[in-house]
Amino acid sequence: MKITIDAEKCCAAGQCVLVAPEVFDQRDEDGVVVLLDAEPPAEQHDAVREAAAICPAAVIEVQE
Amino acid sequence: MTARPIAVVGASAAGITAAEALRRAGWEGPLTLIGDEPHLPYDRPPLSKQLLHGAWEPERLLLRSKEQIDPLGLELRLGTRATGLDVATRTLTLDDGERLACAGVIIATGVAARTLPAADGLAGVFTLRTLDDALALRDRLSGGARRLVVVGNGVLGCEAAAVARELGHDVTLIGRQPVPMVAAVGPGIGELLAEEHTARGVRLLTGEVAEFEAASDPAPGAPAQIGGVRLADGSRLPADLVLLAIGSEPAVGWLADPALDTTDGLGCDAYCAAAPGIYAAGDVARWEHPLHGRPLRFEHRMNATEQAMAAARNLVAELTAERAAEDDGTGEGAERPERRPFAPVPYFWSDQYGLKLQAYGLTAGADQVETTVLEHDARRAVALFGRDGLAVGVLACALPPRQIRALRAVVATPVPWEEARERVREATTAG
Ligand SMILES: Cc1cc2nc3c(=O)[nH]c(=O)nc-3n(C[C@H](O)[C@H](O)[C@H](O)COP(=O)(O)OP(=O)(O)OC[C@H]3O[C@@H](n4cnc5c(N)ncnc54)[C@H](O)[C@@H]3O)c2cc1C
Ligand code: SF4
Numbered sequence: 001m002k003i004t005i006d007a008e009k010c011c012a013a014g015q016c017v018l019v020a021p022e023v024f025d026q027r028d029e030d031g032v033v034v035l036l037d038a039e040p041p042a043e044q045h046d047a048v049r050e051a052a053a054i055c056p057a058a059v060i061e062v063q064e
Numbered sequence: 065m066t067a068r069p070i071a072v073v074g075a076s077a078a079g080i081t082a083a084e085a086l087r088r089a090g091w092e093g094p095l096t097l098i099g100d101e102p103h104l105p106y107d108r109p110p111l112s113k114q115l116l117h118g119a120w121e122p123e124r125l126l127l128r129s130k131e132q133i134d135p136l137g138l139e140l141r142l143g144t145r146a147t148g149l150d151v152a153t154r155t156l157t158l159d160d161g162e163r164l165a166c167a168g169v170i171i172a173t174g175v176a177a178r179t180l181p182a183a184d185g186l187a188g189v190f191t192l193r194t195l196d197d198a199l200a201l202r203d204r205l206s207g208g209a210r211r212l213v214v215v216g217n218g219v220l221g222c223e224a225a226a227v228a229r230e231l232g233h234d235v236t237l238i239g240r241q242p243v244p245m246v247a248a249v250g251p252g253i254g255e256l257l258a259e260e261h262t263a264r265g266v267r268l269l270t271g272e273v274a275e276f277e278a279a280s281d282p283a284p285g286a287p288a289q290i291g292g293v294r295l296a297d298g299s300r301l302p303a304d305l306v307l308l309a310i311g312s313e314p315a316v317g318w319l320a321d322p323a324l325d326t327t328d329g330l331g332c333d334a335y336c337a338a339a340p341g342i343y344a345a346g347d348v349a350r351w352e353h354p355l356h357g358r359p360l361r362f363e364h365r366m367n368a369t370e371q372a373m374a375a376a377r378n379l380v381a382e383l384t385a386e387r388a389a390e391d392d393g394t395g396e397g398a399e400r401p402e403r404r405p406f407a408p409v410p411y412f413w414s415d416q417y418g419l420k421l422q423a424y425g426l427t428a429g430a431d432q433v434e435t436t437v438l439e440h441d442a443r444r445a446v447a448l449f450g451r452d453g454l455a456v457g458v459l460a461c462a463l464p465p466r467q468i469r470a471l472r473a474v475v476a477t478p479v480p481w482e483e484a485r486e487r488v489r490e491a492t493t494a495g
Contacts, residue, residue, distance in 0.1 A: 009124070011109065011413055012420060013366060014469050031420070031465035053084060053373060056077075056365040056411075058107060058127045 001045050002063045003038050003052075011057045019054060020047035033059060067093045068165055069139070070379065071156055073146045074172035074315075075099025077107065077368040078346030080127050082170045085376035087136055089401070091383075093167065097138050098158065100145040103195055104130070109365050111198040112223040113415055117230065118202060122195055146173075151323040151339045168379045171319070171330055171344040172372060175312035175363060180215075183276045188290035189306045192224060201307065209233050210304040213293050215273055217244040219414050221309030222257065226416040229266050236301055237261065238269040238293075247428055248412075249421065250447045252435025253461050260417060260443055272296040276306065312363065314348045329361045334405035336375040341382065343375040354405045355477055356426065356456065364412035374406040409476045410457075419443055422468050425457030425475035434485065438463075438492060446471070446492050448484055455484030467491055 003023070012031030016024040023044055025034040040048055052060040072082045075097050083097050099105070106125040114120040133140065141158070148157035149169065156164045177191035190201045204210065205228060212228050214221045217239025225237045237244065243254035244261065258268055272295060279291030293301045314329035323339050325331030329350040332338045336351050344351075346368035350361035381401040388400065414421045432450035442462055449457035456478050458471045470491035474484050 009110075011415075012422075012465060013411060013413060014465055014472075015366065015411070017469065018472075026465040028464060028466070031468070049088075053081065053088075054366075054369055056369055057109070061132075 001040060001042075001048065003035060003040070003048060004061045004063070005033055005035050006059050006061070007032050007034075009057045010059045013056050015054050015056065016051040016060060019051040020044060023048055024051060024060075068154075068167040069094035069096045070168045070170070070383075071096045071098060071164060071166045072170045072172060073098050073156065074174055074346070074348070075101070075105050075140070075142060076172065076174055076346070077105070077127065077365060078172035078174070078372040079170075080105040080133075081369045081372035082172055082345055082376045083136055083138055085373045086170075086380060089377045089380040091376075091380050095136065095138050096141060096164065096166075098141045098144050098146055098156075100143065100159075101194060101196075102143045104128070104133070104142070106195055107365075108193070111195065112192055112220055113227065115195075115198050116192075116202050116205070116224060116227045118206065122199070125195065145318070147318050149319055149321055149324075149342070151321045151342060154341050166341075168341040168343070168383055170372070170375050170379060171338070171342065171348060172346045172368075173315035173318075174347040174368075175314050175329075177308070178311045178313055179308055180273070180276075180310070182273075183290075183306065183308065185287060186276055186278060186290045187287045188304060189276065189308065191308050192220060193312070201305075204305055205231055205233060211302055212236070212305045212307065213238065213301050213303040214307045214309055215239075215293070216309035216311065217241065217268070218309060218311065219245055219248055221307070222261065222416055223414060224307055224309060225261065225266050226264070229261075229264050230417070235265070236267040236269060236303075238271055238273070238295070238301070240270070240272060242270040244268065245414075248423075249427065249459055249461075250430070250433035250435060250449065252433065252437070253421070253445055253447050253459060256437065256440075256443045256445055256461065257416065257419075260419065264417060269295075269301075271299075312347075314361070316348060328359075331359065334407075335378045335403045336371060336406050337378065337382070341379070341386075343379045345371040345375040349375075351406060354407045360410075360426070362410055362412070364410060366411040367408065370408045371406060374404070374408075377401070378403040378406075409472060411472075419462050421459060421461050422463075423457060423459040424468075424472040425449070425455075426451070427457040427459050430457065432481065436488075436492070446488060448481075448488050450481050450484075451478075453481055454478040455481050458484075458488060463492065 278288035430449035
């Protein structure tokens, strides 16, 4: 799995961090998403798919 | 007999998410996504922000690319409006006359902007709900300063006023409530935002619009151009452009089946089901939140996604159980997906100038609001919203992300007011 993000679209909702805290974080200044792991291990994959689906700004793209 | 499809009506945030979630939940049968707009599903929040401002072009708003949609195996019917639904047979009628018998239906038709008949036929009067609306208004906001009157000082009106002001226009924001956005953010944060708008040069007025006046010299043959807005107190505001931001109506006009309750959106149970095999999600859906014990309907972007995922999962669970009942006559058996009540922690945000507002839980309908201003000039503030003695919502203005995530935990379920106050205080004083 490979994750790409379009951080400029991020509205800082933080939903990705709630769903997959090992993979996503937010910048302290403005809450914009930070990708911690662009190729996370298999046990994270469900959470990442959920984060991509739930993100209200369609920021997270997942290639399987 | 060809297998019946699941049809999703409304091809926007909730609709495209429902289609994806149906596949993830294991629906392998035909899937139809019907939307009356000609565009691929796009995102609305940037319409009143980056798109109106001119920072983003429409392509940036697409929720999914063609390449992301293709693998879903959808029959994508854009530019097609659903005109009726027979609940007993789950049959949709489309505006091209087709009747589509479905295995299940997810209704995600959202809301439509409310208008004022008094402004009908006047050029220069806009609403802001669709991409086409936003592009038309943006076009008129480019090339020279204009006098813009925004009617309605809710969240949408305030966002548009902020962008137009940043673009250098002369902006008047008029609402019935003296404090802008008070219904969504409470009086304390509303006051702070009013100060910010005033400081940036937006004129804030309280009043009721009585009529719209045409400009005195219409070009021959062209529709009359807006020239001014007359208020109920007799005063007149000159205007080159008017934006009506006076709320919305759930898009339920096409649902006439008496089996459905369409009094304020489409009424659903805790599973987002409006009737057997018929589910709803997003702005159009009013459902029984299991933790709040009253019907709720949100016009928030986050809810569109979350509710679409819940409705899709529950519809697939219901259809799986239905099929099993037909097969073995009992409807019981091993390894069936269970329907789950939809019990989210609601979330919305709004951006105005550099300020970000973020709310968790319920802010509208509160009977108690306590606002703490943490740093007046930076407009840093937090408000707690209560109802019947319980804290049910929290709203933050210009707070750092870590504090905001901590606030979410405070109102994830309704909690006694005093306990929530203490936890908000802790969350907003911590690093
Ligand atoms: C300008 C603007 C700014 C916003 N900003 C924010 C924000 O900052 N934060 C936030 O949380 N939320 C915001 N929102 C709200 C958010 O965009 C909505 O909650 C979300 O778009 C709802 O998605 P939906 O899919 O339920 O409905 P909609 O996006 O309204 O989509 C419904 C679709 O169904 C179509 N349709 C309707 N009737 C039919 C029919 N009979 N047949 C076929 N198709 C039909 C409509 O044309 C539309 O394309 C904003 C909304 C707007 C308009
Ligand atoms: S969920 Fe989406 S919008 Fe929210 S912080 Fe994560 S990437 Fe940004």
